[in-house]
Amino acid sequence: xxxxxxxxxxxxxxxxxxxxxxxxxxxxxxxxxxxxxxxxxxxxxxxxxxxxxxxxxxxxxxxxxxxxxxxxxxxxxxxxxxxxxxxxxxxxxxxxxxxxxxxxxxxxxxxxxxxxxxxxxxxxxxxxxxxxxxxxxxxxxxxxxxxxxxxxxxxxxxxxxxxxxxxxxxxxxxxxxxxxxxxxxxxxxxxxxxxxxxxxxxxxxxxxxxxxxxxxxxxxxxxxxxxxxxxxxxxxxxxxxxxxxxxxxxxxxxxxxxxxxxxxxxxxxxxxxxxxxxxxxxxx
Amino acid sequence: xxxxxxxxxxxxxxxxxxxxxxxxxxxxxxxxxxxxxxxxxxxxxxxxxxxxxxxxxxxxxxxxxxxxxxxxxxxxxxxxxxxxxxxxxxxxxxxxxxxxxxxxxxxxxxxxxxxxxxxxxxxxxxxxxxxxxxxxxxxxxxxxxxxxxxxxxxxxxxxxxxxxxxxxxxxxxxxxxxxxxxxxxxxxxxxxxx
Numbered sequence: 001x002x003x004x005x006x007x008x009x010x011x012x013x014x015x016x017x018x019x020x021x022x023x024x025x026x027x028x029x030x031x032x033x034x035x036x037x038x039x040x041x042x043x044x045x046x047x048x049x050x051x052x053x054x055x056x057x058x059x060x061x062x063x064x065x066x067x068x069x070x071x072x073x074x075x076x077x078x079x080x081x082x083x084x085x086x087x088x089x090x091x092x093x094x095x096x097x098x099x100x101x102x103x104x105x106x107x108x109x110x111x112x113x114x115x116x117x118x119x120x121x122x123x124x125x126x127x128x129x130x131x132x133x134x135x136x137x138x139x140x141x142x143x144x145x146x147x148x149x150x151x152x153x154x155x156x157x158x159x160x161x162x163x164x165x166x167x168x169x170x171x172x173x174x175x176x177x178x179x180x181x182x183x184x185x186x187x188x189x190x191x192x193x194x195x196x197x198x199x200x201x202x203x204x205x206x207x208x209x210x211x212x213x214x215x216x217x218x219x220x221x222x223x224x225x226x227x228x229x230x231x232x233x234x235x236x237x238x239x240x241x242x243x244x245x246x247x248x249x250x251x252x253x254x255x256x257x258x259x260x261x262x263x264x265x266x267x268x269x270x271x272x273x274x275x276x277x278x279x280x281x282x283x284x
Numbered sequence: 285x286x287x288x289x290x291x292x293x294x295x296x297x298x299x300x301x302x303x304x305x306x307x308x309x310x311x312x313x314x315x316x317x318x319x320x321x322x323x324x325x326x327x328x329x330x331x332x333x334x335x336x337x338x339x340x341x342x343x344x345x346x347x348x349x350x351x352x353x354x355x356x357x358x359x360x361x362x363x364x365x366x367x368x369x370x371x372x373x374x375x376x377x378x379x380x381x382x383x384x385x386x387x388x389x390x391x392x393x394x395x396x397x398x399x400x401x402x403x404x405x406x407x408x409x410x411x412x413x414x415x416x417x418x419x420x421x422x423x424x425x426x427x428x429x430x431x432x433x434x435x436x437x438x439x440x441x442x443x444x445x446x447x448x449x450x451x452x453x454x455x456x457x458x459x460x461x462x463x464x465x466x467x468x469x470x471x472x473x474x475x476x477x478x
Contacts, residue, residue, distance in 0.1 A: 006353075007353065007354040007355075008352065008353065008354065009351060009352055009353065009354045009359055009360055009363035010354065010360050010363065010364070011363060011364060011367050012347070012352055012363060012367070012377075012379070015377050015378070015379050016352065016379055016381060017379070017381065017391070017394050017395050020381050047389055049389075087384045087385045087386050088384070088386055088389065089384075090384075
């Protein structure tokens with residue numbers, strides 16, 4: 001994004017909707033804000049149409065607040081609940097065909113490298129578990145194997161949530177949903193391990209129940225993707241609508257799952273990525 | 285093949301009107317403009333635009349991102365010329381700051397979006413609208429939707445090759461063309477008031 005894109009043409013300030021004036025005056029662009037600053041700036045996602053208590057909405061909010069350079073970030077999304085929120089997100093974002101997100105992100109990243117060879121441009125895929133682990137797994141894994149400099153973030157709500165509730169590869173075994181009445185017969189896919197063995201230099205499994213850990217993982221993943229290689233962050237984001245949870249209990253459900261040993265936070269870092277992160281984090 | 289009977293006229297033409305290009309409407313050559321599907325010289329089109337704007341009950345300008353955001357040298361000057369023109373016409377401006385569909389949040393009273401420009405037009409009872417600074421592909425979508433679902437007369441002041449979906453479209457239009465339009469409007473208003 002050009003810096004000038006954030007300046008309203010003189011004389012047009014009064015006709016611009018308030019939302020845009022706030023983004024110009026008090027948005028996060030070029031400010032290096034983090035989740036600790038939430039509440040003090042105009043956020044990139046507000047008034048989204050997702051369900052009450054949606055874990056994905058909470059994860060997305062924290063993820064967007066953790067971007068190291070939102071003004072230089074392009075998000076590539078895919079079909080799913082998050083696609084309903086992205087029209088409200090004040091960032092460059094591309095909606096790709098279901099499952100194609102990592103292929104599209106590859107093209108975007110390569111084009112940006114050619115067009116702006118001296119500038120850092122972060123390409124971040126944010127998609128659901130259906131797009132990442134099922135329909136788009138081919139594109140996702142091939143981008144890892146090709147060592148593309150992109151970050152893949154999966155918002156894992158363990159279901160196809162806006163099509164009536166079907167099981168996904170990320171649903172737990174035995175899961176019964178509206179459109180999966182007999183219960184899931186297969187285990188949850190271990191995508192962090194697959195990402196690790198596919199060559200991702202940074203892999204993390206986090207949740208919005210630990211916002212600081214989530215923010216750190218997102219930042220680390222984006223920084224490593226810039227300089228070293230592909231990265232993957234999996235964010236557990238329970239779906240109150242399909243799992244019939246009380247919307248106010250989304251975070252406590254995550255904590256209970258962790259306590260029961262049914263969900264684990266994880267982090268895999270390659271040696272090269274660790275050395276790089278040490279230098280970056282020492283500078284702080 | 286060109287269908288000489290097809291006119292790009294104020295609608296409503298109905299749900300999913302054909303694209304004007306498919307019906308044989310071609311973009312104008314440099315120095316020319318397009319008026320209801322026919323190529324005319326630029327001066328004729330400018331006079332027609334001024335006349336439409338002056339005689340409109342509720343003319344509204346839809347400035348797009350290319351003119352709303354001061355993103356490169358020359359934009360602020362063009363924006364000032366547009367503002368002068370709007371003041372001369374007495375037209376309201378409703379911005380199109382970006383192209384996010386923003387479901388379900390669009391407020392048609394204060395903004396226009398290429399995905400549902402008809403809402404803004406119907407809500408504000410706009411009879412003539414002028415597009416400027418809207419990226420070509422989005423402008424064409426919006427102009428086609430307006431033609432399909434409303435009776436609003438559309439004008440596009442384009443800095444590139446023009447828009448066959450608009451009822452009148454200039455091409456290669458910059459500050460000079462905006463200033464000339466302003467002069468024509470003032471002249472026409474003076475003439476009408478005498």
